Amino acid sequence: EQRGVDELRKYYEVYETIGSGGFAKVKLGRHILTGEKVAIKIMNKKDLGEDLPRVKVEIEAMKNLSHQHVCRLYQVIETSTHIFMVLEYCPGGELFDYIVAKDRLSEEETRVFFRQIASAMAYVHSQGYAHRDLKPENLLIDENRNLKLIDFGLCAKPKGGLSYELMTCCGSPAYAAPELIQGKAYIGSEADVWSMGVLLFALLCGYLPFDDENCMALYRKIARGRYDNPRWLSPGSVLLLNQMLQVDPKRRLSVRQLLDHPWVMKDYNSPVEWYSRQPVYTHIQKPKYVIDECLNIETELTLTWRYDQTTATYLLLLSKKQKGKPVRLRPEPAVCE
Numbered sequence: 001e002q003r004g005v006d007e008l009r010k011y012y013e014v015y016e017t018i019g020s021g022g023f024a025k026v027k028l029g030r031h032i033l034t035g036e037k038v039a040i041k042i043m044n045k046k047d048l049g050e051d052l053p054r055v056k057v058e059i060e061a062m063k064n065l066s067h068q069h070v071c072r073l074y075q076v077i078e079t080s081t082h083i084f085m086v087l088e089y090c091p092g093g094e095l096f097d098y099i100v101a102k103d104r105l106s107e108e109e110t111r112v113f114f115r116q117i118a119s120a121m122a123y124v125h126s127q128g129y130a131h132r133d134l135k136p137e138n139l140l141i142d143e144n145r146n147l148k149l150i151d152f153g154l155c156a157k158p159k160g161g162l163s164y165e166l167m168t169c170c171g172s173p174a175y176a177a178p179e180l181i182q183g184k185a186y187i188g189s190e191a192d193v194w195s196m197g198v199l200l201f202a203l204l205c206g207y208l209p210f211d212d213e214n215c216m217a218l219y220r221k222i223a224r225g226r227y228d229n230p231r232w233l234s235p236g237s238v239l240l241l242n243q244m245l246q247v248d249p250k251r252r253l254s255v256r257q258l259l260d261h262p263w264v265m266k267d268y269n270s271p272v273e274w275y276s277r278q279p280v281y282t283h284i285q286k287p288k289y290v291i292d293e294c295l296n297i298e299t300e301l302t303l304t305w306r307y308d309q310t311t312a313t314y315l316l317l318l319s320k321k322q323k324g325k326p327v328r329l330r331p332e333p334a335v336c337e
């Protein structure tokens with residue numbers, strides 16, 4: 001790990017570990033050049049074992065996803081023993097813990113979050129990916145209380161496009177669609193809509209629509225698709241949940257239909273904006289790229305994103321600029337020509 005940490009310390013101050021999940025630990029960090037805070041996910045390849053391909057899938061997916069509600073990957077450092085992912089800082093932690101802390105959310109607060117989830121999912125699907133593991137643990141809250149989607153380790157990008165059927169049964173059972181747990185061929189985007197329905201129920205109710213400590217009993221409940229609506233749900237919420245938690249995927253709402261659904265539009269009177277607000281220049285055009293009067297990053301036409309220090313510096317500067325912070329590199333440049 002030391003060689004990787006030495007490489008890391010060239011560009012980042014590395015602070016305390018803030019979380020350690022299955023096969024990764026997350027440390028806080030700060031990008032020295034820009035002063036921006038980051039999260040650093042550290043994985044030991046030995047501990048990953050057969051999960052290593054899943055990390056590669058996640059890294060490749062995140063390199064292609066750039067959206068205001070998808071957690072941003074800035075840099076990847078790989079040594080013979082470890083993989084380090086430098087990620088967008090989300091100090092609000094997991095949506096899961098937020099719901100637990102508040103027991104359940106009001107319809108109004110749920111709507112704010114749900115519109116962001118719909119925005120993220122519409123974008124992810126538009127890029128040809130199905131997430132397949134949507135749950136409150138995989139939605140983080142950033143410093144402006146915006147949701148950021150994480151964990152693309154189980155995502156799929158069918159060769160023939162999202163209309164192609166998938167076979168792998170994966171994700172967390174409680175959020176998994178009936179067709180997925182029954183081992184049928186399924187459409188990734190349709191299964192994601194079911195998971196969004198379970199997530200919407202969890203936000204509004206504070207517990208899961210289908211739950212049982214016995215796995216087979218849980219599967220039966222999901223396949224049957226019956227659940228009780230608690231009395232505090234509005235008729236609009238009950239209807240939307242019913243349209244998303246349809247056992248027959250062909251009767252289920254699509255993400256597109258969600259974007260201007262009456263329940264989603266209530267109080268906003270406008271459909272969900274799902275386009276990315278972060279332009280991704282896969283191949284930066286030739287002319288000079290001025291981020292700020294003091295900084296020109298000369299780019300070649302064939303610059304490809306290596307997710308190295310240059311990528312991280314560029315993306316973190318862009319993020320600072322978008323937050324309206326002064327864009328300066330440290331140490332302060334002596335003079336700006």
Ligand SMILES: O=C(Nc1ccc2c(c1)CCNCC2)c1ccc(-c2cn[nH]c2)cc1OCc1ccccc1
Pocket residue numbers: 018019020026028038039041071087088089090091092093094140150151
């Ligand atoms: O920035 C991240 N987390 C994070 C940062 C600061 C703080 C907290 C949390 C909450 C705990 N109190 C200290 C404040 C953060 C960013 C990206 C990813 C990430 C992106 N793909 N995969 C993982 C994971 C992250 O974390 C996981 C976590 C750690 C402790 C608890 C809750 C969540």
